[in-house]
Amino acid sequence: MATGKQMPKGLKPATELGPIAVFFAAYYFGDLFVATGAIMITTVIALAISYYYTRTLPMMPMVTAVVVMVFGGLTLYLNDETFIKMKPTIIYGIFAAVLFAGILLGKSFVKVLFDNFWNLDDSGWHKLTIRLGIFFLLMAVANEIIWRNVSTELWVNIKVFGFTAATFLFFIAQVPMITRHMRQEKTDPDA
Numbered sequence: 001m002a003t004g005k006q007m008p009k010g011l012k013p014a015t016e017l018g019p020i021a022v023f024f025a026a027y028y029f030g031d032l033f034v035a036t037g038a039i040m041i042t043t044v045i046a047l048a049i050s051y052y053y054t055r056t057l058p059m060m061p062m063v064t065a066v067v068v069m070v071f072g073g074l075t076l077y078l079n080d081e082t083f084i085k086m087k088p089t090i091i092y093g094i095f096a097a098v099l100f101a102g103i104l105l106g107k108s109f110v111k112v113l114f115d116n117f118w119n120l121d122d123s124g125w126h127k128l129t130i131r132l133g134i135f136f137l138l139m140a141v142a143n144e145i146i147w148r149n150v151s152t153e154l155w156v157n158i159k160v161f162g163f164t165a166a167t168f169l170f171f172i173a174q175v176p177m178i179t180r181h182m183r184q185e186k187t188d189p190d191a
Contacts, residue, residue, distance in 0.1 A: 006054070007050070007054065008053075011049065011053070012050075015047075015049050015050050018045075019043045019046055019068075020039070020160055021160075022038045022039060022042040023036075023038060023156075024156065027156050032084065032152055032156070033081070035156070036072045036081075036084045037076060039068060039072065040069060040073070043064070043068045044065065044069075046061070047061060047062070047065055059113070060113065063091065063094060064091055067090050068087060071083040071084055071087040072084055085143075085152075086144075086147070088140070088143040089140045089143045089147075090140075092136045092139040092140035095132075096133045096136035096137040096140060099129050099130075099132055099133035102129060103129055103130065108122075108125040108126060108129045109129070110125060110128050110129040114128075118178055120178065120181045120182060121181050121183055124177065124178065124180070124182070125181075127177055127181070128177070128178070131174065131177075135167075135170050139163060139167075142163075143159070143163075
């Protein structure tokens with residue numbers, strides 16, 4: 001049984017993007033209700049795989065899984081697609097609220113999540129936290145506007161491709177700021 005701290009290369013992105021890819025495929029081969037059931041199942045599988053390798057459940061995927069289960073369950077039980085369409089709004093809203101609450105408490109929850117990737121100074125973590133909070137807030141508003149005004153098919157495409165691309169572009173846009181705020185590694189002159 002695996003007990004290491006890292007998943008094999010390629011598996012982490014698969015557990016993060018797999019459920020949304022399955023959602024998209026299930027929608028096009030079935031409908032939104034089939035896709036909802038599929039994302040619920042694959043989200044649980046992705047969490048189980050993550051836990052198998054790391055022996056921890058990461059906070060963001062855990063929150064996402066809870067919201068997927070609640071709103072997916074309501075969608076299927078009530079046979080009403082409104083709930084699964086609201087899921088991104090709720091997730092983005094929760095993430096924005098947590099990040100802004102952290103700022104008010106003088107903490108950077110982004111630092112906790114990304115400290116293994118970047119070694120930023122406190123100002124960099126603060127800026128990234130604010131920017132990510134604003135980004136999540138804008139994504140929540142965008143989802144609300146989109147799902148209420150377009151067809152289900154267009155919403156699915158925007159959710160899968162548009163929101164994923166927006167997230168990727170957001171992080172690409174942060175590279176200059178991250179680079180400016182990277183701490184220099186101290187070198188030991190005796191080494």
